[in-house]
Amino acid sequence: MLGLITTSHRSSKRKDVLLRRIDEAARYVPIEDLALSPHVRLRLDADRQSADVGRSKAKLELVVETARKVWG
Secondary structure: OEEEEOOOOOOOOOHHHHHHHHHHHOOOOOHHHOOEEEOOOOOOOHHHHHHHHHHHHHHHHHHHHHHHHHHO
16 A cells, blocks of 8 residues: 555645656566555544545546556
């Protein structure tokens, strides 16, 4: 499991950076044995819930888009 996307910071990694990191990992582990996920649990605080939900959703969408490109 490659935990390459943080949900705790506002900036998200661009898809090209994620693809490069997946390619690097695939040098050591077969691509079919790899997976992509956020590297920390999704966090919601009552006072920041709205912002965190939107940010978390965007980052999960990035996981899905990147995984579809790599693994179909």
